[in-house]
Amino acid sequence: MYDAIVIGGGIVGMSAAYHLVRGGAKTLLIDRHHEGRATDAGAGILAPATSGVTLDPAWFAFGVICVDYYPALIGQLRQEQDGDTGYAVCGKLTVAVSEDEIAPFQHAREVVWERQRRRGIPSSDDLYDVTSEQAQAIFPLLAPVHGAFYYRGGARVDGRMLTAALAKASASHHLEQKQSMVDRLIIEDGQVVGAVADGESFRAGKVIIAGGAWSRQFGDQLGVQIPVEPQRGQIVHLDLPDVDTSAFPVIVAFHGHYMVPWADHRIVVGATRETGSGFDPVTSAIGMQEVLGEALRVAPGLKSAQFREIRVGLRPNTIDNLPVLGEVPRIGNLFLSTGHGASGLQLGPYSGKLAADWALGQTLETDISAFRISRFN
Numbered sequence: 477m478y479d480a481i482v483i484g485g486g487i488v489g490m491s492a493a494y495h496l497v498r499g500g501a502k503t504l505l506i507d508r509h510h511e512g513r514a515t516d517a518g519a520g521i522l523a524p525a526t527s528g529v530t531l532d533p534a535w536f537a538f539g540v541i542c543v544d545y546y547p548a549l550i551g552q553l554r555q556e557q558d559g560d561t562g563y564a565v566c567g568k569l570t571v572a573v574s575e576d577e578i579a580p581f582q583h584a585r586e587v588v589w590e591r592q593r594r595r596g597i598p599s600s601d602d603l604y605d606v607t608s609e610q611a612q613a614i615f616p617l618l619a620p621v622h623g624a625f626y627y628r629g630g631a632r633v634d635g636r637m638l639t640a641a642l643a644k645a646s647a648s649h650h651l652e653q654k655q656s657m658v659d660r661l662i663i664e665d666g667q668v669v670g671a672v673a674d675g676e677s678f679r680a681g682k683v684i685i686a687g688g689a690w691s692r693q694f695g696d697q698l699g700v701q702i703p704v705e706p707q708r709g710q711i712v713h714l715d716l717p718d719v720d721t722s723a724f725p726v727i728v729a730f731h732g733h734y735m736v737p738w739a740d741h742r743i744v745v746g747a748t749r750e751t752g753s754g755f756d757p758v759t760s761a762i763g764m765q766e767v768l769g770e771a772l773r774v775a776p777g778l779k780s781a782q783f784r785e786i787r788v789g790l791r792p793n794t795i796d797n798l799p800v801l802g803e804v805p806r807i808g809n810l811f812l813s814t815g816h817g818a819s820g821l822q823l824g825p826y827s828g829k830l831a832a833d834w835a836l837g838q839t840l841e842t843d844i845s846a847f848r849i850s851r852f853n
């Protein structure tokens with residue numbers, strides 16, 4: 477008998493399990509580790525404060541809390557285990573390279589500055605316009621730009637490394653893990669009391685579903701729709717053996733793509749957003765053409781970069797781009813933490829913590845009412 481079972485071992489489930497075992501709960505994490513796990517492919521951009529789209533206010537408030545949680549979590553993990561997480565505050569440069577991007581750039585700039593006026597985030601010291609020359613000095617591979625602004629607080633994280641670090645720290649707090657597929661929940665008198673994985677039953681006081689794009693399979697049993705859909709993303713890792721990439725910022729332009737630098741002479745360029753892809757984590761010629769064409773348009777200095785690898789993941793998307801967090805009406809002992817879409821590396825560690833707080837019987841410190849499953853049902 478466990479205090480808690482967590483279904484799913486991506487960033488959300490692993491964070492939930494980590495916070496549970498740190499809180500003293502006897503916990504079992506069951507993870508199938510499907511091919512296409514989003515956490516393994518995610519670019520890792522952490523910068524909700526400079527998102528240039530008009531965001532749902534609930535998402536924005538939550539996104540800022542989630543990313544503010546990172547430094548404390550990373551500091552804690554450094555003390556508990558010796559693996560790196562890839563977390564760094566590297567800055568973020570938003571650019572308009574071609575004329576068709578000028579209008580969306582100006583719109584994004586207005587959104588970000590207006591939000592700053594209203595909420596004071598980011599601080600004016602951390603957000604400023606830069607000239608084309610300054611932009612190229614910050615990121616020398618860049619094309620000349622029509623406009624650019626820089627956010628000093630932009631950060632990035634490596635989803636695989638962070639998940640591995642959480643797993644390592646959790647093991648020292650006695651997390652039990654099983655690589656297996658949960659076929660169904662065990663429900664008695666309207667209460668979830670466990671799960672069946674590969675024919676074996678496991679009982680627990682609380683169950684958390686953090687199954688990413690695969691979460692909807694539990695909807696029928698729970699009598700609710702969990703409208704989370706896979707959206708394929710293909711992303712390319714490029715090597716620049718002769719270039720020092722360690723001080724480069726994240727780059728975002730306006731054809732829906734971005735670049736994320738890493739200290740090991742690597743730049744990650746992405747990504748496709750293939751809505752309706754189904755559960756099919758494949759790479760494609762057209763996907764590569766899109767991602768590489770866009771990368772070279774924004775940063776012609778990448779033309780001699782070498783291929784390291786292509787990653788592909790299935791984002792757990794919802795129709796309103798908000799996550800699904802909280803209990804399910806009329807079902808006891810169950811918490812959903814899924815539907816994090818294109819922002820799960822930003823939101824996931826803190827979402828997992830909230831799920832753990834719930835299972836530990838604590839009052840949630842953050843309002844998640846906008847994210848409840850009842851908005852769909």
Ligand SMILES: Cc1cc2nc3c(=O)[nH]c(=O)nc-3n(C[C@H](O)[C@H](O)[C@H](O)COP(=O)(O)OP(=O)(O)OC[C@H]3O[C@@H](n4cnc5c(N)ncnc54)[C@H](O)[C@@H]3O)c2cc1C
Pocket residue numbers: 483484485486487488489506507508509510512513514515516517518519520521522635656657658659686687688689690691708709710711746747748788789790791792813814815816817818819820821822823824
């Ligand atoms: C190309 C790409 C770029 C991205 N870039 C960013 C970014 O820059 N910033 C950002 O914040 N986010 C980004 N994301 C999104 C982010 O990666 C995801 O939102 C996040 O990783 C989702 O985490 P998760 O734990 O919910 O799901 P996943 O990582 O998909 O993990 C779900 C896990 O649950 C397991 N599972 C499911 N069902 C069962 C079952 N029945 N039994 C057992 N196990 C089960 C699966 O096997 C899997 O291991 C990106 C995603 C992609 C694909």
